[in-house]
Amino acid sequence: MKKLLNDPADAVVESVEGFVAAHSDIVEAHYDPIYVSRVGGAVEGKVGLVSGGGSGHEPLHAGFVGQGMLDAAVPGPVFTSPTPDQIAPALVAANGGAGVLAIVKNYTGDVLNFETAVELAEAEDVEVATVITNDDVAVQDSLYTAGRRGVAGTVCVEKIAGAAADRGDDLAGVAAVATRVNANVRSMGVALTACTVPASGKPSFDLPEDEVEIGIGIHGEPGRHRIKLEPADAITQRLLDPVAEDLHLASGENVLLFVNGMGGTPSSELYVVYRQARKLLEARGVVVARSLVGNYVTSLEMQGASVTVLRFDDELTTLWDAPVHTAALRW
């Protein structure tokens, strides 16, 4: 394993230290337990937004702390949900008196740890609503799984819910917007290589030089099936089609098209994927009204990409366009 790290046990803390030092105008860190919050603390009267989860998905979530998005982010160990005693103080710190929305990706660990944390925060008189994101169409949502995973679509939920909180919606309102985004966003990913969790030092799975994993999550877990490497256009279609179909996209609808890099794929390749995904949407009569291309929800140094589509309506478009000022997303 080759990484620019010191002791793997210190990786998360040292990375957070560097992150808040580089962006000290936007974020600050609390240690022991560790979480990242907006400089200046909770905004009086605004609904607070908190997310968190295992590390290794940077810039998710700390990179999205700042005006117009999150108020706090809680990083667990790499690919491991943070603990309730880490999450609860972040929930409390994000409360400006109007309550807090917890945005949780749908993994057993994240859900369970946030559940307990919410109980702890409520015991300190913080009103908390929780929205669970589950946009990954690679997982069939049925009796036979833990339910769809929350992946890149989480960024859309965080951005738009952040804008709703900023314009003054109350907790129920912000939660309703977040739920609506989650209901209208779908993703699907591909891995060209595995990634290596620093503490284990071994690749998360073994993938022959001529094969790719379709339907991967963001924790270096293997996907649903393997195929021989294909041209980007063909792979993109394998990602876009299930997304479009699961959303029941109709001709004339407006969408956000978001091509997300898994961490180790150069942006030139992401734009090749974007190009084809857009063509396929346009062939369906769908209008790509907004775009996002880059590494936003990653799996360490994994090579690969995911395609996310969010169905827009006028309100969601306006909220997407609203100003955001975070380390990783800014306009």
Add this chain to the structure above:
Amino acid sequence: MKKLLNDPADAVVESVEGFVAAHSDIVEAHYDPIYVSRVGGAVEGKVGLVSGGGSGHEPLHAGFVGQGMLDAAVPGPVFTSPTPDQIAPALVAANGGAGVLAIVKNYTGDVLNFETAVELAEAEDVEVATVITNDDVAVQDSLYTAGRRGVAGTVCVEKIAGAAADRGDDLAGVAAVATRVNANVRSMGVALTACTVPASGKPSFDLPEDEVEIGIGIHGEPGRHRIKLEPADAITQRLLDPVAEDLHLASGENVLLFVNGMGGTPSSELYVVYRQARKLLEARGVVVARSLVGNYVTSLEMQGASVTVLRFDDELTTLWDAPVHTAALRW
């Protein structure tokens, strides 16, 4: 070779197509010969800025086209300088009547092709000044080399010269600012892995699992020497010290600290490098006034990073802070 590409021969064009489609509010592309320019064309009365070079360094340069930075960017084949007949039309297109500054990284190929292009543009009555960037301290600037390479510091030159052009400096003035930035910026990089040029399909060099290359450039070329893998703090010191010494940084000086990813290294690791580089600067009494951390000048999917330091004065700081609105840099 595993990449999200179609025919490698089409990679540059398809990537540019995706890029301009995703950022159609900022950039547009011209094909045959291919270059990228600001939507709306040259700004009347403003000095135009043009850069270019081999592809594979994205977001450099097309990602920096937009308000406050470049007016046009010319992508060559991967790691191969564009040709004069590609560059010349971009120079002409960027001319708003006040002349054009060409920002060229110091490689024999780039310098020679821009030279001819400038002659061609001048033949069309466009006044052109050229600034050559050469910030890479890994190469000793002596009789025995083609001179230092232009690497990540080029972003600083493009950003600050862009701001100078925006505030209305004339061509000589913009060129002087660019020259001053180049004189005060130094970089040094490390590679953990090689990268693979799509057309060749082979890694640019072979690096054992326990070794890293110190002093690499941005074309997948091997560095000056190899060492056994060390902790991030030790490697960072090997990058930062030569940079600080070459700049003769003195206690009390203000700098921009820029940690650049080579493309395949996750941002969590870049922040670990940033943390240590900042500590080392502070130990020298140097004030880190501004920071930039991310993939800005890459070598395809290479894993690694470079450390860039720019000595600030008040004017350069103001110009760095001036608004910029490009696909890859925005504030």
Add this chain to the structure above:
Amino acid sequence: MAADVAWAERWVRETARSIAANKEELTELDRQIGDGDHGENMNRGFTAVVAKLDALPEPPAHVSDVLKLVATTLMSTVGGAAGPLYGTAFLRAAKVADLPELDGRGVVAVLEGALEGVQARGKATVGEKTMVDALSPAVQAAVQAADGGGDARAVFAAAAEAAQKGAEGTIPLLATKGRASYLGERSIGHQDPGATSTALILAAGVVASEPEP
């Protein structure tokens, strides 16, 4: 033999030792069908438990004190799915371990409490390829052993053996809970890491009840 607070402390320390010794194996199992952190997670948790035990100003008075310390420590250090699940398991176990010493029936109650805790949080039933597939047969075996008049040690030994068999029995199962469920059919053929750590924890309880040499 009856299981007293000294036994409980030995159990926990032996668990920590065993988890550390099997850290790589647990992680490797999780790498196959999960995200490759289970060994790391459990080891972080039990290392913290031992540190907390060592730092106690005076030795714990009751079995339930030990189990409660394990519960809160796992909850606040393990994270992931295993943290809340084992945390709740030990919390419920602590609640029913309200006697100074546990006899065979007492051990059954503790194990039943643990199973109840895991199922209350995780909603998994037998056959879903989770730690429930080790813990549930362990409870059944414990009940049988207690019905047959077994003492604490005998009951625990029966439970541990059944847990081990249960863990191995997860190999052919298709996962429908936890991360492994995302793999669908591909989860078949691998042993569940959580069931494996459950078997290790129970086996450690048997070692702890062995007469000192």
Add this chain to the structure above:
Amino acid sequence: MAADVAWAERWVRETARSIAANKEELTELDRQIGDGDHGENMNRGFTAVVAKLDALPEPPAHVSDVLKLVATTLMSTVGGAAGPLYGTAFLRAAKVADLPELDGRGVVAVLEGALEGVQARGKATVGEKTMVDALSPAVQAAVQAADGGGDARAVFAAAAEAAQKGAEGTIPLLATKGRASYLGERSIGHQDPGATSTALILAAGVVASEPEP
């Protein structure tokens, strides 16, 4: 034999064939001490040259027309260092090839023009591990052969042989120009890709002057 426009066209087409056949080798040499694109670059250029030749409404009239077409095409399709250097080389060569047919002296003039062009643009002298190390001995050998009364073919053959030796002679050299110079000492022990392509280009000229079978 004298070198006429038909020969020039054969030369160029044979060069394109040879470069394509040796593309991988050139790239591999460039991978060792450069950025691994020289084969790709040269092949892109000469493929374009052949396409342009094929597309001409009528065959070129003069040797200089062929060389000029090569020059402008390489300049606009090769990029990198080699594009402008070979482009300028062929441009200068075209300027001196102003006769319908070249004799031995004519070939010398062409090669001298090419060398002058490369040096005007690239500022490299002999021993810096560049294409100059193939082209410069080629010119010397050509002069000698012409002095000895050699015809175009004999002069070209002498030049090609010397270029090949010169290219091989770059192996022990320390690069001080071009990308390889960044490697310092580590550039020693590898053959320069540009010198190698120069040798291929000259060798193609000899093949082109072989009597048709």
